[in-house]
Amino acid sequence: MDRISTPQRIARRLLPFRRLPRPRDWLAALPGFAVPADAIEVWPNPQAFRQRLLALIEQAQRRIVLVMLYLQDDSAGREILDALYAAQRRRPELSIELFVDWHRAQRGLIGKTRSEGNAGCYREYAARHGDGVRIYGVPVQSRELFGVLHLKGFVIDDEVVYSGASLNDVYLARHGRYRLDRYHRLHDRALADSMVGFVQQHFAASEAVCLLNRPEPPRTRELLPAIRALRQDLQQARYLAPHATIAPGQLRVTPLVGFGRSDNPLNETLLALLRSARRRVVLLTPYFNLPRPVRAVLGQLLRRGCSIDIVVGDKTANDFYIPPGQPFSPIGLLPYLYEGNLRRFARLHQRQIADGRLNVHLWRHDDNSYHLKGMFVDDDWAVLTGNNLNPRAWTLDLENALLLHDPQQLMKQRHQTELAALLRHATRLRDYRDLQRAADYPDEVRRRLRRLNRVRLDRLVNRLL
Numbered sequence: 193m194d195r196i197s198t199p200q201r202i203a204r205r206l207l208p209f210r211r212l213p214r215p216r217d218w219l220a221a222l223p224g225f226a227v228p229a230d231a232i233e234v235w236p237n238p239q240a241f242r243q244r245l246l247a248l249i250e251q252a253q254r255r256i257v258l259v260m261l262y263l264q265d266d267s268a269g270r271e272i273l274d275a276l277y278a279a280q281r282r283r284p285e286l287s288i289e290l291f292v293d294w295h296r297a298q299r300g301l302i303g304k305t306r307s308e309g310n311a312g313c314y315r316e317y318a319a320r321h322g323d324g325v326r327i328y329g330v331p332v333q334s335r336e337l338f339g340v341l342h343l344k345g346f347v348i349d350d351e352v353v354y355s356g357a358s359l360n361d362v363y364l365a366r367h368g369r370y371r372l373d374r375y376h377r378l379h380d381r382a383l384a385d386s387m388v389g390f391v392q393q394h395f396a397a398s399e400a401v402c403l404l405n406r407p408e409p410p411r412t413r414e415l416l417p418a419i420r421a422l423r424q425d426l427q428q429a430r431y432l433a434p435h436a437t438i439a440p441g442q443l444r445v446t447p448l449v450g451f452g453r454s455d456n457p458l459n460e461t462l463l464a465l466l467r468s469a470r471r472r473v474v475l476l477t478p479y480f481n482l483p484r485p486v487r488a489v490l491g492q493l494l495r496r497g498c499s500i501d502i503v504v505g506d507k508t509a510n511d512f513y514i515p516p517g518q519p520f521s522p523i524g525l526l527p528y529l530y531e532g533n534l535r536r537f538a539r540l541h542q543r544q545i546a547d548g549r550l551n552v553h554l555w556r557h558d559d560n561s562y563h564l565k566g567m568f569v570d571d572d573w574a575v576l577t578g579n580n581l582n583p584r585a586w587t588l589d590l591e592n593a594l595l596l597h598d599p600q601q602l603m604k605q606r607h608q609t610e611l612a613a614l615l616r617h618a619t620r621l622r623d624y625r626d627l628q629r630a631a632d633y634p635d636e637v638r639r640r641l642r643r644l645n646r647v648r649l650d651r652l653v654n655r656l657l
Contacts, residue, residue: 215468219573222461222595224446225383226436229602232443234610235375238365241355242268244377248348249275256288257347257388261340261578262296263327264360265313267367272359273317273325280324291343291395294329294412295336297404314405327405330395331412331419332426332451332590339588343449344578347388350381354594356565356578362511363563371511371561374476374610376576378594383445386431390449394429398422426451426590443598450579453587458579461595463489465569472499474568474611478511479526480504480534481582487537494544499551503611503618505562506554507531513561520636525644528637531627538624545621553618564614568607572598 213221235241249256249272256276263269276288298309314327333339346353357363357373395401400418402409412419431447438444450458466473466489473493480502482490490500507513507527514524534552544550555562567575577593579585596603621627630641 215464218464219461219468219597222444222446222597223433223435224444224595224597225380225386225433226438226442227378227380227383227445228442229598229600230441231379232596232603232606233377234606235377236610236613238357238363238370238372238375241357241373241375242364242366245346245353246271246275248351248353249279252279252286252348253283254286254349255347255388256286257291257391258289258359259291259341259343259345259391261342261344261358262292262310262360263290263358265310266361268361268364269310269313269359271364273313276325277317277321281321284324288325289391289396290325290327291330291341291391291401292327292404293336293341294331294402294404296340297329299336311404311409315407318405323405325405326403328395328401329404329409330401330590331415332423333588334412334416334419339584339590342578342585342589343592345387345592347384350379350384352378352380352384352387352594354378354576356563362561369560371563372555372557372614373563374566374576376594378445380445382434383447386433386447390429390431390447394422394425398425423451427455430457431592438597438599440600441602443596443600443602446595446597447592448595449590449592451590456586458591458593459485459586462486462567462575462579462581462593465567465573465575465595466490466493468573469493469498469569471570472501472568474501474503475581476503476564476566476614477581478505478563478565479580479582480530480537481580482533482537483581483583483586485586486581491541494541494549497549499549500544501551501553503553503555503564503614504534506556509556509560509562511561511563516634522640525637525640528630528633528641532630535624535627535629538621538627542624545623552621553615554621555614555618557617568611571601571604571607574598574603574607 235244263272280286280288297311300309330341332341344354344356355373355375361367362369362371398418400415400422429449431449433447436444448458448461450456463485493500510527512523512526514520538545538552541550565577565579574596575593579591579593585591630638
């Protein structure tokens with residue numbers, strides 16, 4: 193632990209009664225870019241995301257900077273790599289950089305045989321096509337279990353494409369299945385410059401961030417001092433943004449970043465935003481495992497009379513769900529743990545569910561999966577983010593978001609259209625008893641859950657996954 197920051201952290205714990213600004217004052221003081229509403233586009237589905245992303249890559253003139261958790265070695269991932277290398281051949285002066293999580297890139301899929309992971313694919317492409325596309329691994333922690341690069345955002349020239357999706361077959365709806373996310377395009381050069389500037393300052397300049405598509409990248413243990421330095425840098429990192437004045441037809445877009453348990457501006461802003469709510473909150477999360485501060489604020493809002501809608505994936509729409517009859521692995525417990533969390537939350541707030549103040553919507557569509565994240569507050573705030581709103585995102589992963597302040601409600605109809613499309617495949621929970629109990633789960637799931645509960649490991653799993 194950093195010696196300089198240790199006394200500050202101890203002081204914050206011993207002196208918890210510091211005076212905080214009112215939520216609306218906090219939000220009003222945030223910097224941001226004034227972006228015309230007609231420069232923001234909401235893409236409706238993963239098919240549109242794939243098609244328009246490929247079109248932007250093909251048209252790129254100056255720069256392509258893609259930041260994501262992973263780019264998979266599958267047909268969709270290779271399609272993206274083919275497009276990137278083709279763009280570089282057309283315009284050799286085009287700068288192309290990808291940043292993915294260091295650990296995730298160098299392992300195989302969970303439950304599969306050991307392999308060199310996606311990095312093997314990256315090296316294969318570099319050997320065949322040259323070094324015109326640079327793919328970097330970002331190790332925000334020394335082990336994947338303790339945190340990953342969960343920062344999101346693609347910049348192509350002056351376009352910002354923001355989604356919680358990574359790039360693989362299911363996120364890009366290849367081969368008949370999809371994993372639903374949110375997809376936004378913002379055309380604004382200053383915002384794009386800010387997001388690229390963050391990457392150049394904090395990733396490209398770090399000794400911990402290394403090329404993955406070279407023959408022999410260093411081992412993680414060789415990078416441990418550099419990883420510690422990167423982690424300390426990221427705890428203080430911020431996007432650069434002006435205090436722009438919003439003109440008619442514009443809204444303010446604030447890029448936010450958060451890393452670590454304390455002094456996390458993204459977490460603090462999300463809590464301030466929730467506390468500022470007067471009428472309605474809509475919360476989107478794929479894995480129902482809310483951090484304690486978020487649960488507490490939601491309870492306060494319900495007591496104040498606010499309406500809250502939570503849209504979460506049914507356990508069968510979870511990307512870790514293993515259907516009955518298939519070989520079971522421990523990772524398949526996660527959807528059941530999340531459903532248990534949701535059942536306890538719904539039981540606690542059954543009265544508000546019954547009177548319509550709390551609406552829990554379970555999303556399910558065939559054998560597709562659900563990966564949406566974000567928030568709407570009243571009709572003038574929206575959050576685009578890859579943050580799962582869980583303890584891991586709150587304390588371990590490097591996260592970011594775009595906060596949209598829209599006092600003229602220019603985006604209101606687009607938000608309503610997005611939400612209506614989402615709810616077409618969702619069912620409102622009418623009673624917590626409609627969710628399965630642990631006693632109703634398959635035998636293998638019950639046995640493993642009993643073992644976790646017996647040694648109280650379920651709480652640790654909730655914090656780490």
